[in-house]
Amino acid sequence: MQQNFSETVMKRLMKHYGDQKETMLHFSNPTELVVATMLSPQCTDKQVNNVTKVLFKKYKKFNDYANADIKTLNKDLGGINFYKTKARHVRESANIVVKEFNGKVPRTIKELMTLPGVGRKVANVVLTNGFGITEGIAIDTHCITVANRLRLARTRRPERIEKDLMRKIPKRYWLYASNLFITLGRDTCKASKKECFRCVLKDICPSSNAKV
Numbered sequence: 001m002q003q004n005f006s007e008t009v010m011k012r013l014m015k016h017y018g019d020q021k022e023t024m025l026h027f028s029n030p031t032e033l034v035v036a037t038m039l040s041p042q043c044t045d046k047q048v049n050n051v052t053k054v055l056f057k058k059y060k061k062f063n064d065y066a067n068a069d070i071k072t073l074n075k076d077l078g079g080i081n082f083y084k085t086k087a088r089h090v091r092e093s094a095n096i097v098v099k100e101f102n103g104k105v106p107r108t109i110k111e112l113m114t115l116p117g118v119g120r121k122v123a124n125v126v127l128t129n130g131f132g133i134t135e136g137i138a139i140d141t142h143c144i145t146v147a148n149r150l151r152l153a154r155t156r157r158p159e160r161i162e163k164d165l166m167r168k169i170p171k172r173y174w175l176y177a178s179n180l181f182i183t184l185g186r187d188t189c190k191a192s193k194k195e196c197f198r199c200v201l202k203d204i205c206p207s208s209n210a211k212v
Contacts, residue, residue, distance in 0.1 A: 006152060006165075009201060010173040013180040016200040017187075020179035023129045025049065030105040030130040032056050034097075034115075035065070037122045038090055042081045051079045062103050065094035089117030109135045121158065124178070134174040137165050142185025143178055149189060149207035 014020075024045040027033040032052065039048050055076055059065050065073070068091055077083040077090075093115035097103060105126065106112050112123035124138035137143075139158040143165075147153040152168050153161040169177055185191070188199040196202045196210035 005204070006169045007173070008204065009150060009152075010169065010177065010180065012200050013184060014176060017180060017183045019176050020183050021129075021176055023125060023179065025129075026052060027129075028056075030126070031060075031062060033130045034093070034105055034118075034126055035059075035090055037125045038093065038117050039077065039080050039086055040122075047079060047081070051077060062094040062097045065090050066098050086117065089115075092116045093118065105130065107131055107133060120162065124162075128175055128178070132175065134171065137162050137169070137174050138178040139165075140178070140182060141191065142189075143181040145191045146181040146185050146189050149194070149205060150201070151206045 023033075023037075025033070025036040025040060026049045027036050035055070036048055036052050039051065058076065059068070070087060070091060073087040073091060074084055077087050080086055096115055097105065100114075101111070106114075107127065109120060109123040109127065112118050112126060113120065118126075120136060121138045121140065124136045127133040127135055128138065139147075139162050144153075144156055144158065144161060147161050147165060148156075153164040155161060155164075165177060166174070184199075184201075188195040194207070194209075196205070196208045199205065199208070199210070202208045202210045
């Protein structure tokens, strides 16, 4: 029953918004995607894209980040929230990738999570958007709101929500689920104010106040 409901949700969202397979972060290779995603927590995509537009011209490979002067890297990330912590994590992670993964982005959640500043959300975004690999579903604040309103989850804990969604959503939709929920959350299912009257799920969502 839950899979039938979640499949209907996915099909409607994909028909309305497209598959939304790609992240809003700008990148041209897996190295850039890892760095951009590590910079994204507590930041808007626009903030990150503004900084990486210049950053990626200066730093091409993980070696460049690994060998960067930390004060210089701090300055280069100055437009990012918590830039000092993120600069340290980027440089430390770059060193690990160079030394333990031959300078190439790891392709499993377990390996990615050995990098400082990389949790399951970041790892899932990198695998999904960089390689089309679906080991899980990235959970951000929009996903938390949408999943709970759809009763696909009943908790605010990202790890538990991911497990609930992986159990209830057919795996063929995992690649799209996170970005579709984010898109819905930004459009009509906002945490501060839901706009059910124009939501594509208004007639089936358990939390809808605009059911036909």
